[in-house]
Amino acid sequence: MLQAKYSVDAKQTRFLSSYRVYGFKDKSSMLRAAIDHYEEEVELENLKKSADLYSEIYSEDDDLKELTDAAVSGWPSNTTYRSSPSVG
Secondary structure, eight states, X not given: OOOOOOOXXXXXXXXXXXXXXXXXXXXXXXXXXXXXXXXXXXXXXXXXXXXXHHHHHHHHOHHHHHHHXXXXXXXXXXXXXXXXXXXX
């Protein structure tokens, strides 16, 4: 595990000091979990923004709608599935 030094304010220090209340073995494990949680939240927010942008682009682009409709026309009924040969 790498070690690094960071500064936190008094409120954050008090929060980290209650690590046992939240089920952590030490302040470092609580801080790592908080950073991981924040990273997931940022990634989710970015994914939502991306989805909103794609949705906006799609709603404004009639050519894209036609292309999508053509691509999914008949799907999945026009899809054939091959079974794997049985091993005897």
